[in-house]
Amino acid sequence: MTDNEGSTAAPGVFRFELLGTDGKARTGVIHTPRGQIRTPAFMPVGTAGTVKAMLPESVRATGADIILGNTYHLMLRPGAELIDRLGGLHRFMNWPRPILTDSGGYQVMSLAELRKLSEEGVTFKSHIDGSRHTLTPERSMEIQRLLGSDIVMAFDECTPWPADEATAAESMRLSMRWARRSREAFGDRPGHALFGIQQGSVYRDLRAESAERLREIGFDGYAIGGLAVGEGQERMFSVLDYAPDMLPADRPRYLMGVGKPEDIVGAVARGVDMMDCVLPTRSGRTGQVFTRRGVLNMRNARHREDPRPIDEHCACPACRHYSRAYLHHVHRAGEIIAAMLLTWHNLHYFQELMAAMREAIANGRFADWQRAFEAERAAGDIEPL
Amino acid sequence: MTDNEGSTAAPGVFRFELLGTDGKARTGVIHTPRGQIRTPAFMPVGTAGTVKAMLPESVRATGADIILGNTYHLMLRPGAELIDRLGGLHRFMNWPRPILTDSGGYQVMSLAELRKLSEEGVTFKSHIDGSRHTLTPERSMEIQRLLGSDIVMAFDECTPWPADEATAAESMRLSMRWARRSREAFGDRPGHALFGIQQGSVYRDLRAESAERLREIGFDGYAIGGLAVGEGQERMFSVLDYAPDMLPADRPRYLMGVGKPEDIVGAVARGVDMMDCVLPTRSGRTGQVFTRRGVLNMRNARHREDPRPIDEHCACPACRHYSRAYLHHVHRAGEIIAAMLLTWHNLHYFQELMAAMREAIANGRFADWQRAFEAERAAGDIEPL
Numbered sequence: 074m075t076d077n078e079g080s081t082a083a084p085g086v087f088r089f090e091l092l093g094t095d096g097k098a099r100t101g102v103i104h105t106p107r108g109q110i111r112t113p114a115f116m117p118v119g120t121a122g123t124v125k126a127m128l129p130e131s132v133r134a135t136g137a138d139i140i141l142g143n144t145y146h147l148m149l150r151p152g153a154e155l156i157d158r159l160g161g162l163h164r165f166m167n168w169p170r171p172i173l174t175d176s177g178g179y180q181v182m183s184l185a186e187l188r189k190l191s192e193e194g195v196t197f198k199s200h201i202d203g204s205r206h207t208l209t210p211e212r213s214m215e216i217q218r219l220l221g222s223d224i225v226m227a228f229d230e231c232t233p234w235p236a237d238e239a240t241a242a243e244s245m246r247l248s249m250r251w252a253r254r255s256r257e258a259f260g261d262r263p264g265h266a267l268f269g270i271q272q273g274s275v276y277r278d279l280r281a282e283s284a285e286r287l288r289e290i291g292f293d294g295y296a297i298g299g300l301a302v303g304e305g306q307e308r309m310f311s312v313l314d315y316a317p318d319m320l321p322a323d324r325p326r327y328l329m330g331v332g333k334p335e336d337i338v339g340a341v342a343r344g345v346d347m348m349d350c351v352l353p354t355r356s357g358r359t360g361q362v363f364t365r366r367g368v369l370n371m372r373n374a375r376h377r378e379d380p381r382p383i384d385e386h387c388a389c390p391a392c393r394h395y396s397r398a399y400l401h402h403v404h405r406a407g408e409i410i411a412a413m414l415l416t417w418h419n420l421h422y423f424q425e426l427m428a429a430m431r432e433a434i435a436n437g438r439f440a441d442w443q444r445a446f447e448a449e450r451a452a453g454d455i456e457p458l
Numbered sequence: 459m460t461d462n463e464g465s466t467a468a469p470g471v472f473r474f475e476l477l478g479t480d481g482k483a484r485t486g487v488i489h490t491p492r493g494q495i496r497t498p499a500f501m502p503v504g505t506a507g508t509v510k511a512m513l514p515e516s517v518r519a520t521g522a523d524i525i526l527g528n529t530y531h532l533m534l535r536p537g538a539e540l541i542d543r544l545g546g547l548h549r550f551m552n553w554p555r556p557i558l559t560d561s562g563g564y565q566v567m568s569l570a571e572l573r574k575l576s577e578e579g580v581t582f583k584s585h586i587d588g589s590r591h592t593l594t595p596e597r598s599m600e601i602q603r604l605l606g607s608d609i610v611m612a613f614d615e616c617t618p619w620p621a622d623e624a625t626a627a628e629s630m631r632l633s634m635r636w637a638r639r640s641r642e643a644f645g646d647r648p649g650h651a652l653f654g655i656q657q658g659s660v661y662r663d664l665r666a667e668s669a670e671r672l673r674e675i676g677f678d679g680y681a682i683g684g685l686a687v688g689e690g691q692e693r694m695f696s697v698l699d700y701a702p703d704m705l706p707a708d709r710p711r712y713l714m715g716v717g718k719p720e721d722i723v724g725a726v727a728r729g730v731d732m733m734d735c736v737l738p739t740r741s742g743r744t745g746q747v748f749t750r751r752g753v754l755n756m757r758n759a760r761h762r763e764d765p766r767p768i769d770e771h772c773a774c775p776a777c778r779h780y781s782r783a784y785l786h787h788v789h790r791a792g793e794i795i796a797a798m799l800l801t802w803h804n805l806h807y808f809q810e811l812m813a814a815m816r817e818a819i820a821n822g823r824f825a826d827w828q829r830a831f832e833a834e835r836a837a838g839d840i841e842p843l
Contacts, residue, residue: 126795
């Protein structure tokens with residue numbers, strides 16, 4: 074690893090260095106006291122203090138510079154105050170590199186019970202033990218500080234899909250008021266960053282208004298929220314055709330919850346710098362694997378006697394040491410090693426994808442690279458024997 | 459690793475080299491074409507082509523020289539013929555070192571449905587898909603050959619506990635007839651070993667008769683079967699006070715299915731060279747961990763905020779990088795990393811135990827070592843904060 078090569082950041086400072094652009098695609102480095110984040114970056118999700126089925130050193134070995142932690146899960150179990158007393162999330166989970174935490178808002182709305190939303194925040198019942206909790210911008214900032222997060226997300230409401238324009242406007246404006254409260258509660262924490270989140274659903278005027286509000290407040294980075302919530306790739310891309318351009322060019326742009334490899338490539342082409350998604354880890358546990366040629370499901374009986382690796386060009390441990398037949402067998406048998414190996418493969422694939430895009434952008438060949446990426450996928454699934 | 463240091467075995471030959479004895483305790487090396495097995499040896503169980511929750515390189519890192527594979531599980535899924543076509547079990551599961559396979563007999567009787575035992579063998583229904591199968595000494599030898607096993611076990615009936623002397627005698631004599639058929643079916647396979655299995659329950663005369671029959675047939679190693687089946691440590695040790703002495707001193711002695719650390723130490727003290735047990739792997743998945751001072755259950759609430767490792771003197775990844783609080787959290791949350799880390803710790807502990815015994819025996823200090831081992835455990839559970 075050459076994480077500190079060429080670093081010009083002052084120690085202890087959070088700073089985004091844009092190294093190159095190619096069309097709208099950008100490549101750069103986010104400097105943080107805990108290490109550099111090469112962009113475009115994909116952040117594996119470590120929901121409850123673990124990137125599921127992976128040791129942290131293995132996550133790092135796939136090429137990840139940063140992982141995401143979920144405020145909602147961690148506040149409920151084991152609790153932010155407990156993690157703080159134990160030295161923070163990095164130490165707790167043995168991941169010394171940067172961590173981005175979400176604000177908890179999205180998961181409260183998708184997982185918790187008896188949710189009640191007000192101007193103040195959200196009250197809810199834990200889906201784990203039924204205990205009652207409140208999340209507000211102030212409490213979300215406190216929890217993320219207790220976790221020791223390097224990149225803190227403003228507390229927002231992820232506008233549900235579909236939403237008519239009036240509903241989307243109301244939701245976005247609430248999020249903008251919460252964004253200001255988040256900024257004030259966050260205060261001044263050198264080396265730690267606070268990202269604002271643009272909302273506005275699929276409405277261009279609302280996206281513009283949201284971006285304007287966020288720029289007025291001022292953040293270290295800007296996320297695009299409220300996408301990848303069921304609207305489909307076409308609608309998402311049509312928003313991404315303009316939404317990133319509304320955000321400051323000198324700050325990282327983070328598209329939350331994306332996505333499939335083709336979504337990621339399309340987002341990078343439209344000027345996105347960071348993404349996160351449970352797809353590679355969750356798919357690893359359900360037997361779905363990502364390859365240059367598309368998706369394979371290792372559960373499928375056609376792999377039963379196939380001596381080939383998932384992808385003969387892949388350098389991950391699953392592909393270097395195991396046949397599809399073995400991976401099929403252990404997945405069918407419900408063995409833990411199946412989740413371990415398939416997750417590793419998927420995270421490796423996602424990180425290789427990001428590395429390839431960073432290189433293509435740096436060399437001014439992103440459009441060519443993107444055409445080759447799409448052609449390879451169009452060639453279809455890797456041939457059965 | 460110094461696996462080939464000091465080897466005097468001809469390549470391709472299976473040979474037991476006794477390096478030292480201390481009282482009845484023995485230390486040595488089993489030379490095989492796939493590597494050396496340092497004895498006393500503990501064999502982690504890799505039931506269905508995986509030591510559960512571990513990558514094979516991690517199993518090796520704990521110090522294991524050999525693992526055990528289960529004929530019953532592998533014949534049903536994915537099938538011995540399929541594994542053979544894929545290059546054998548070593549290649550299939552990415553474990554290039556020695557593998558011992560059991561005969562399938564024990565697990566047929568404990569797991570399969572509609573079992574029918576006859577002179578010929580056992581017919582049964584698969585517990586996985588209900589398919590009908592037959593295991594005989596000849597078929598067991600064929601399956602173990604197809605798997606590519608380095609140490610093949612004779613097909614036997616593990617006499618159930620409790621059994622009166624007449625029942626135990628009848629069962630043992632059937633196993634001895636099957637032992638002869640196993641020997642004949644195994645044939646001559648240089649570099650591969652066939653072990654006979656002594657039965658006779660807790661009856662000294664039957665153990666002697668069984669040993670006599672096995673010696674007449676002639677095996678490369680001798681197992682002690684029918685123990686660790688519910689008879690308790692006291693009865694087991696009283697059999698082990700004489701049973702190993704009935705077996706040839708120049709061949710390895712393998713006590714099947716043992717056991718807890720204190721059982722292992724007691725067995726080594728009585729002249730046993732090899733053991734296997736699911737305890738460290740299964741316990742790792744249920745939250746139970748083994749330490750110098752006894753057993754801890756990571757599920758227990760007292761670990762909730764404990765910043766200490768499981769054991770500050772342990773060099774396994776779980777102890778080097780994680781607090782009890784973290785291991786408690788991920789175990790309670792049902793995270794796969796809990797099984798990964800706790801299994802690793804347990805296998806590491808078991809292998810360190812074996813290494814310590816080998817060293818103590820080689821230095822003629824086994825009795826002292828055993829007293830210290832027992833004193834440390836008597837000191838009780840590692841102190842809570």
